Amino acid sequence: MESTDIGQRTALYEQHIDAGARMVEFAGYALPIYYDSIVAEHRLVRSAAGLFDVSHMGEFLVSGAGAVETLERLLTNRVADLVPGGVRLSFMCYEHGGVVDDLLVYRMDDDYMLVVNGSNRHKDLAWVREHLGDRTEVVDVSDETALIAVQGPRAEGVVAGTTGADLSGMGYYRFGRMEVAGRDVLVSRTGYTGEDGFEIYCGPAEAPAIWSALLESGRPVGARPVGLGARDTLRLEMGYCLYGNDIDETRTPVEAGLMWITKLDKGDFVGRDAIRAVKEEGPAERLTGLVAAGRGVPRQHQAILSDGKRVGEVTSGTYSPSLERGIGLGYLASGVSGKIEIDMRGRTVEAETTGLPFYRDGSVRRRK
Amino acid sequence: MSQTDLRFAKTHEWVRVEGNEAVVGLSDYAQGELGDIVFVELPDVGLTVSKGDSVTTVESVKSVSEVYAPVTGTVSAVNDALDAEPGKINSDAQGEGWIMKVEFSSPAELDDLMSSSEYEEFTKG
Numbered sequence: 002m003e004s005t006d007i008g009q010r011t012a013l014y015e016q017h018i019d020a021g022a023r024m025v026e027f028a029g030y031a032l033p034i035y036y037d038s039i040v041a042e043h044r045l046v047r048s049a050a051g052l053f054d055v056s057h058m059g060e061f062l063v064s065g066a067g068a069v070e071t072l073e074r075l076l077t078n079r080v081a082d083l084v085p086g087g088v089r090l091s092f093m094c095y096e097h098g099g100v101v102d103d104l105l106v107y108r109m110d111d112d113y114m115l116v117v118n119g120s121n122r123h124k125d126l127a128w129v130r131e132h133l134g135d136r137t138e139v140v141d142v143s144d145e146t147a148l149i150a151v152q153g154p155r156a157e158g159v160v161a162g163t164t165g166a167d168l169s170g171m172g173y174y175r176f177g178r179m180e181v182a183g184r185d186v187l188v189s190r191t192g193y194t195g196e197d198g199f200e201i202y203c204g205p206a207e208a209p210a211i212w213s214a215l216l217e218s219g220r221p222v223g224a225r226p227v228g229l230g231a232r233d234t235l236r237l238e239m240g241y242c243l244y245g246n247d248i249d250e251t252r253t254p255v256e257a258g259l260m261w262i263t264k265l266d267k268g269d270f271v272g273r274d275a276i277r278a279v280k281e282e283g284p285a286e287r288l289t290g291l292v293a294a295g296r297g298v299p300r301q302h303q304a305i306l307s308d309g310k311r312v313g314e315v316t317s318g319t320y321s322p323s324l325e326r327g328i329g330l331g332y333l334a335s336g337v338s339g340k341i342e343i344d345m346r347g348r349t350v351e352a353e354t355t356g357l358p359f360y361r362d363g364s365v366r367r368r369k
Numbered sequence: 370m371s372q373t374d375l376r377f378a379k380t381h382e383w384v385r386v387e388g389n390e391a392v393v394g395l396s397d398y399a400q401g402e403l404g405d406i407v408f409v410e411l412p413d414v415g416l417t418v419s420k421g422d423s424v425t426t427v428e429s430v431k432s433v434s435e436v437y438a439p440v441t442g443t444v445s446a447v448n449d450a451l452d453a454e455p456g457k458i459n460s461d462a463q464g465e466g467w468i469m470k471v472e473f474s475s476p477a478e479l480d481d482l483m484s485s486s487e488y489e490e491f492t493k494g
Contacts (some may be wrong), residue, residue, distance in 0.1 A: 023404075038459075039430045040405045230404065230431060296408040298428055320407040320430045327408075346426075346433070 005031045011056035012147045012205035013212055020226055028119030030057040032229055039230035043322045046194055046235055047363075050153030050219055051227030052212065059122030059143040060202070061129060064112040067136035072113060074270050075132050076106060077254060077263040083108045088174045088189050090262050092254055093128060094272030098279060099250040100257070101128050103242065105191065107176055114187075118244050132271065147208035151215060152198030152235075154364035155222040160188070160199050162218030163211070168199070173365065182207075182214035193232065195239035195363030237319050237328060240290055240357030246301055246317040247288060247330050256284040256332065286313060286332040290355040292324065293343065297350040299329030304344040305352075312337045323360045327352075375463060376482035378439040379491065383463055384482060387470075391440050391479075394467040395427060395458055398492045403429040406455040411447040412469060418442065420478050425468070427458065439482060442473035 004010070007026040014031060017024065022033030032054065035042060045051050063072060072080040078091035085108050093101040102121045107114040117125045122143055129139050151159050161168050166179035166188075176189030184207040192198035203211055216224065233243070242248045242257060253276050254263040265277050291299055299318030304311050318329035333341075338354045375383045381399035385392045400406065408428040418424050418438035425436045447469045451457060458466035473479075483491060 023401075034431075035404060038405050040407075234430065296410065296428070298407065298430075298433075300433070320405075320428075 007031045011054055012208035013054045013056065013149075016209060016212055017054065017226070022226070022228060025229065027229055028057040028122075030119065032057060033226065035228040035230045036226055039228070039234060040320075040322045042225070042227040042231035043234045045223065045225060046153045046196055046227055046231060047323065047360075048154070049222045050151055050155040050159045050198075050224040051231070052215055052219070052224060053150040053152065053227055053232060054148075054208075054212075055150050055200070055232075056147040056205070056208070057119035058148050059117040059119055059125060059141070060146045060148075061115045061117070061126060062112055062140045062142055063115060063129070063137065064140075065137040067134045068111070068113055071132065071134040071137040072106065073268055074134065075129060077270060077272070077276075078106070079264050079267050080106060080108075080113070085110050086175055086177060088176055088191055092259070092262060093125065094254070094270075094276065095250060096272055096275060098253040098255075098272045098275030100244070100248045100252055100254065101125065101250065103244055103248065103259075107187075107189065120245060145204060147203050147205045149201045149203070149208065149212060149215065150192055150198060151201070151219075151224075152192045152194040152196045152227075153224070154197060155219075155224070156196065156198040159215060159219040159222065159224050160201070163214045164188075173197075182211045184211060186211070192365070193241060194235040195241075195358060195360060195365050196235075197364040197367070234319050234322060237317055237330070238321050238323055238358065238360035239363065240330065240359060242288070242330070243317055252332075253279050253284070255279045256286055257288045284335060287335050288316070288330055289313075289333045289338070290357045290359060291315065291318075291329040291331055291341070291343065291352050292355050292359065293327035293329075294351040294353065297343070297345045297348070298327035299331070299343050299352065300345070305331050305333060306342040306344060306349065307337055307340075312341065315343065321359060323362075328359050375485055376439075376479060377485070377488035377491075378437065378482055380435075380437045380439075382437060382439045384439050384479065386479065389472055390445055390470045391442070391473050392467050393436075393439060393469050393471060395434070395436065395462055396488070396492075397462040398488075399434070400459045400462040400466070403427065403432065403434055404459075405430050406458045409451040409455045409458065409468065411449070411451065412444050414444055414447060416444040418444065418471065420475075420481075427455075427468075436468060438471065440471055440473040440478045441475050442471040444469050445472045446470040
């Protein structure tokens with residue numbers, strides 16, 4: 002793909018420019034941060050449906066007789082009992098228990114597809130290669146794969162208008178091959194917004210026609226393109242982590258509260274012993290939800306205080322259009338909860354800890 | 370009101386002179402750069418400011434921006450409507466989205482500000 006001043010183009014670059022997107026560089030790609038308004042686009046996804054170009058994500062195909070064994074060693078979640086057509090969320094961790102990346106693993110018949118954060122693509126590929134077992138191959142197909150997400154309570158209808166396949170029977174975290182706008186694609190019922198939705202994997206050359214077909218199909222419900230700005234407010238309202246902010250190589254799944262995808266009772270995997278040790282001792286800090294009481298938006302790196310004493314740091318923060326106040330995630334000393342303060346550029350703003358998700362009316366709950 | 374009556378600071382504030390008061394806001398260009406404004410901290414009426422002082426902040430979904438005093442003087446009024454409707458800065462930055470009025474003491478400072486066309490050139494560069 003050609004480059005722009007702010008990164009590589011995705012297959013849908015022209016579509017974003019034509020739609021008036023404000024572009025930004027993300028994971029080495031030029032992507033829309035918003036088209037008209039982050040808040041309006043966020044509300045559109047919560048109420049109807051929006052389309053996201055997430056082609057910056059990385060995709061690897063893992064195959065061979067040794068694939069399951071390799072993946073069981075690399076991933077914190079179970080792989081052997083993942084059935085064809087199933088998807089799972091997992092981590093890959095370092096020996097010391099810190100997170101390499103969070104990713105999705107898809108089981109085809111005997112092959113697997115790993116979908117990784119765009120910003121970690123090269124690091125993750127090297128990591129997988131370093132730990133490749135016998136009779137296993139990994140191929141990076143990221144450049145041959147475009148990815149479109151349709152998210153919102155009306156997403157099923159929008160996608161259904163472009164395919165003859167029956168989507169009503171597709172459960173959450175399941176996928177299948179089908180034709181969309183006459184093109185052979187892989188569609189999974191997955192997403193990062195807390196709403197029902199689908200992610201459509203296609204060849205880059207097909208992406209523009211599929212994008213147009215989805216917009217056309219979505220016209221009656223007002224479906225429009227949505228940028229990365231709303232992608233961030235939507236995921237943060239659900240308390241979903243973003244690698245590089247809320248999780249990184251210095252954090253284990255224990256502190257991040259993500260042990261449900263970390264199976265200490267399966268066979269050995271990279272990082273297992275270190276993670277178990279942290280779990281048994283209890284982590285010094287825990288990832289916690291934060292809600293600002295007054296005006297002010299928590300921002301990454303701001304100090305969290307309790308009775309004037311520093312007890313943690315904000316890792317992600319934004320304005321929540323659903324709650325109409327600032328929200329964030331941060332690591333707090335274990336045991337600290339309730340009323341706290343956040344140091345916002347020298348001004349102390351009252352906040353309090355809260356359970357996750359912040360937003361509890363997402364349509365994804367009705368699919369699970 | 371003609372937009373060409375406005376003078377602009379390099380820090381993207383605009384000024385419209387009304388007698389001995391300068392009405393101050395953020396430019397339309399600035400609101401476009403900031404995106405959806407969600408909170409505005411309004412300064413206290415009576416606050417004395419020097420040209421170039423950071424007077425208050427405007428918070429958008431993605432970032433925070435300082436608002437600098439384009440002239441020296443005393444804050445004589447603030448736009449309370451921005452408490453409930455900070456989005457006025459997005460929808461009408463150079464009209465209903467005004468932030469404060471400053472009773473200014475040095476008219477010569479106005480000459481340091483750019484004209485509409487100079488500011489347009491400035492934002493292009």
